[in-house]
Amino acid sequence: MNETKEISALFTLIDDPDEEVFSNVSERIVHYGTGIIPNLENLWETTPSNDIQSRIEMLIHRLHYTDLTNDLTEWRDSAYHDLLFGALLVAKFQYPELHTTPVIQEIEKIRRNVWLELNSFLTSLEQANVVSNILYNYYKLKGTEIAYLNPDDFFLHKVLQCKKGNAISNGILYLVLAELLDIPVKAINIPRQFVLAFFNNDTDPLNITDNPQSKIIFYVDATTGHPFTHKDVEQYFKRISVPPVASYFKPLSKKRIIQILIEELAKCFDTSDLSYKKNELKQLADLLDN
Structure with missing residues (x-):
């Protein structure tokens, strides 16, 4: 973006010690949109003060976050909720410069490898075994516990790069x-x-009116790709002392899946210095309620 007189004037006020002045300056800069980010990056590179650099970094984050909020709102309001696109939007929270084309190409490679092994005569369990064999054995995807120690475990592009994710990211x-x-x-x-x-x-x-459990043949653990039975699920409900009501077996909407991904990701940012990210993620999750 060409640096106008107003932008130059705003940049000279980034180091103003008055928080109210800085707040007003920040609002004006954010109003320019992500096109102003290269200017901010150039300012960061030529600024010796760590405090001013921190303010610039926060401004760049706010610009990316505003852009992401708009993109997620568009995704929420679209007629079709593409799960892959929704998951990549979540990844852009931490990796705003993420290029999605390599991710889509990698998934297409995996899809083709699975497709080559499938045929119309396979049972559902045989289909599951083909998917799991390609994904977890041939492709070497590993599963980790959801421990909230590493945000990368929740990001689809990182799962593909590192071949490691948790139940939610592997499941997506x-x-x-x-x-x-x-x-x-x-x-x-x-x-x-x-x-x-x-x-x-x-x-x-997506159109089951009653007893959705009766329509389920078996289940898959997304961490490992292993199938398990209705009896295994019944035992789980007994162990947690919760009655297995019908609503637990209804398919989650894609919007709800992305909301869960965001809610769980937020738990990775519990420290005081990262609490702003936790709050931002909660706002994004709430956005999907509307």
């Missing part, structure tokens, strides 16, 4: 592949878990 990758391959897999609402369910081929999982 599995769901994206399943949708591309027309395999009826959905995430369901089991408490304290992110569980994938294989539904009957003749069932529309």
Whole structure:
């Protein structure tokens, strides 16, 4: 962006010790949008003061965050919620310069490898075994516990780069592949878990009016790709002393999946110096309620 007289004047006030002045200056700079980021980056490089550099970094973060808020609002209001695009938007919270094309290309490679092993005569369990074999054995995807120690475990592009994710990020990758391959897999609402369910081929999982559990053939642990049974789920509910009501077996909407991803990611930023990121993520999650 060409540096106008107003921009130059605003930049000279970034170091103003009066917080009210700096707040007004910040609002004016953010109003310019992400086009002003190269100017801020140039200012950062020529500024010797660490305090001013910190203010510039926060301004750049605010600009990216405002842009992300607008993109997520558009995604929320679109007629079709593309799960892959939603997950990549979440990754842009931490990696605003993320290039999505390499991610899409990598997923297409995996999809093709799975597709080559599938045929119309396979049972649902055989289909699941093909997906899991390619994803977890051939592709070497690993699963980690959700420990909130490493935000990268929640970001799809990092999962693909490091071949390691948690149940939510691995599960989203599995769901994206399943949708591309027309395999009826959905995430369901089991408490304290992110569980994938294989539904009957003749069932529309999003239009089940009653007893959704009866339409599920088996489940998949997204951390490992291993299938498990209805009996395993019943035992889990007994262990946590929660009755297995029908709503727990209804498929989660894509909007709700992305909301869960954001809510869980926010728990990675519990320290006082990063609490602003936790609050921003909560705001993004709340945005998806509207």
